[in-house]
Amino acid sequence: MKSVLIVDDHPVIRAALKLVLEREGFKRIHEAASVGEALTILRQHPVDVLILDLVMPDGSGLDLLERIRSSAWKCVVLVFTSLDPLFFQERCMRGGALAYVSKTNSLDQLHKALHALMAGYTYFAQLVSSPMNPLQHSEKKMIDSLSNREMNILQHLARGLSNKAIAKAMNLSHKTVSTYKTRLIIKLGVVAAVHLRDFAIRNHLI
Known part of the structure; x- marks a missing residue:
């Protein structure tokens, strides 16, 4: 897995992710700031891993997940988002994502998720079942x-x-x-x- 696409509309986040990915040995790193840009890149370049924020200016990361699942693209998807996994992790799993990492966690969690994907495993948060009123x-x-x-x-x-x-x-x-x-x-x-x-x-x- 040496080709990756970062889909996030925040330049600072993309820059931080790029540094992490370079240290992990990724050679071809593409960036997209919108769902539309991501689709254009996916049509033009083979991508092994897609790192996806769910909140995008022109749509939802969940919509992009569905497009990928129904297409011939073979990339694995790691969701990297600020949205609460309690409400979104299962949706992403159903949509075909193989990892879910919260932006509130340290980048160490992102490293672990990438290693899990590269070894053929999934990586999801263990949700704490706290009592609800x-x-x-x-x-x-x-x-x-x-x-x-x-x-x-x-x-x-x-x-x-x-x-x-x-x-x-x-x-x-x-x-x-x-x-x-x-x-x-x-x-x-x-x-x-x-x-x-x-x-x-x-x-x-x-």
Whole structure:
């Protein structure tokens, strides 16, 4: 595994990852700051490993995972993100990722994940099953019921994007985004769209 693609919209993160990868012996290191750039590189260059942030300016890392899984690309995916593994690790596993590392951990965890992948293993966080109160348990079930697209739109709404901006970022119609917003209000049991942000923040979805 000597060719790698870093998909992250933060230049400082990409620079830090590049240093780690060079020390690990990777010779060809590609960088992408968006899902669109990542797809272009994947079409042009064979990549052994893809290091993926889930939060991207033009889409979701979960969407890119699905594209990779349904394609002929043979890269293994290591998710490197600030999003809570409690809500996103299992989604990534279902999407085909073979490792999940939180950005809140030391880079030593990234080293370990890379070594595991290069040895043919997976690397995922061992989630601590701490007791949940009834509200937390109920909201966890609601979150788990969301599709990846519903989750992505919820995150965009929680960050304050308008329907029009979300439609443009996700290449959807304004009407489709509005339909998803209504569906989220019903699924998550909130009174109105303005409460979606509170729900997302309370559950560390952004």
